[in-house]
Amino acid sequence: DQQVKQNSPSLSVQEGRISILNCDYTNSMFDYFLWYKKYPAEGPTFLISISSIKDKNEDGRFTVFLNKSAKHLSLHIVPSQPGDSAVYFCAASLKYRGTGGFKTIFGAGTRLFVKA
């Protein structure tokens, strides 16, 4: 049961243009959504997050949009740079009310290629 889906395994974009990475989820109980970036031979690094009560969060070149009715979020990178070439993971986080802690579910990732 894949609760978080990234349907595009890869995306290729020209330097300076916009990159749009998409993510769909099925559980409306998620509290937060996060994006992580992963370079080869490194662990994922946190990029940006958005609360389930918001519809937009912006941090420099990165903006995440959340459409709760469609259970869809997207990450926009503007302008795209060659250094942005990496695998991007969408993740959804749910706080456990009983045991405490958080459950974070990751999508399969989208590999972004930014061409110079």
Added chain:
Amino acid sequence: KAGVTQTPRYLIKTRGQQVTLSCSPISGHRSVSWYQQTPGQGLQFLFEYFSETQRNKGNFPGRFSGRQFSNSRSEMNVSTLELGDSALYLCASSLVTGSGVNEQFFGPGTRLTVL
């Protein structure tokens, strides 16, 4: 601050063997989670430890186990290895930010190959 460290970085084992992976979280982080990453599957949650107790668990067989020590360092053990256990195993320590976001900091992973 030093980041999350994982040892070893690479490991080759044969079917039926067991393996222990180690993770040292960022100083001050008490929560450690383990994930399995395989191509096309993203990161699959294995379990989370907090203050030496397993707090949450994913849908993996009992061959996968872990523990956490009083200094927050964690180990993950896989017994009776199968070919399908070949994967990148990632450890993450986490910090809940002031806004309530559970931000996870990942180590570089241990690449396990089962022959």
